Amino acid sequence: MKSEISTWSPDSICLKLDAADSRPLAKAMYERTCRTDFSQPGFCVVDAGSEIDSISFRRLMLELKREMAAIHEVQTGKTLVHLSAARFDQQETTRPHLDGGPDECFLMLGYEPSAVDSDLQITDYTKCAFDLGLTPKELLVKHNPMFQSSFEILEPYSTRVPCFSKTNYQIICINNSSAGYSSLEPAWQGTLHTATILTPDEDERRVINSTMIASVPKGTPDTIDASVLNEFASTSAVRRRGYDKPHLDDDD
Template identity: 30%
Template sequence: MKTQEINIKPLAKQCFKKVFRTTTEAPGFMHLVFDKKQLTPYQFRSIMIDLKKELSALNVSKFNKKLSYHWLVRFDQQVNTPFHVDNAADQSILLLGYEPSDIESELQLADYHKYANKAYNTQEDYFNRFTPIFKEDDALLKPFTSKIKSYDNTHYSIVIINNSNPKSNLETLGLFHKAVILNKDLSKSRIVNSMVLNVVSTDEITEDEKKESIFLNSTVISK
């Protein structure tokens, strides 16, 4: 969805409903688009942090668990990936923040819960053999895959994804994701801000404020 006004609380409520899903009726992801003229890279990263805080508050309200950073990183990358879930806790949320770029790329999201329901007698039959990287033919996931244009030289965008592994005791349902670079050009940049959030006990001691400060103020861009 394109946002004309950046009002975090209502945005977060919409995202929470779609991403923190308990059934496959919800997509498990949300795509937010922001006009380049509205933002600087610093302000864009600030929005990601504000969304994290509000999503954490909503998760505490519903599930009595908060969100804490597994990692925060900026990288300049033009690499295709397989369908996968990022390495994190069994229950986690991924925010990918794309800065304006001329590099054509797309993000594909595959609902492995729907796939399990269709391809196996029971979901547990698939979940018992689940691996963080999908090692079978991608064509099997095609009916359950959504594609997002993850490049635009006039807009910033954030994709929020349920990155959880399938476990019987988890509250929400995850997705696979993969990056596809459509026109690689190493003379140009494709900067992505990656934020992985673990779902943890409200009592757990974290260093989130320290990590946020480094993320906001660092000029380091990983390759």
């Protein structure tokens, strides 16, 4: 059952924003992210440059989601909805993980320029599960990446994001699904993501505009309403305080 582990070239991951027309970009993002087999990476990076401002950047994220939903409707008869939208200062190193969500979902993360150095890594855990004859959920139970021995099993399936830049606005789409592979009933094949914070600094900000997007039957409304998305697109607030950093104040 085991097949060759893919090594993804930068060209297969890294995309540029075309200000004239977002539709070709949305198509390329959809193809790379919303995969149902292992012929695509399951993630991509869009470089929006340094000239765009934060509000325009977040509006771009919402526009690209709408374009991707239109593609999804044509290809599957389903649509895409937002499950969450938030802004926060993320300066904690993580292990490979999924964000909690339904079986078919992806993250669209908007990274703003930052003085904080970091690395991102994507792990193709569904491909690893396929090669081991397990479902993705079985793999995470049997080989929990929080433990070093399991991390070593997943390491050959990991890719360091090659075009991540702290100086530019960038959108990173990550397939966050947990569905099993089936050629008869295709479902999105997910990945794990890891952030390594190289130079954490509480006096600086590493702002992530985070959205989770799910595949649902056509006609299903967004889980969050338009007012929440409008606030997400326009607010200057950034969440900083958390259970691990109760001493920090949120930015207004």
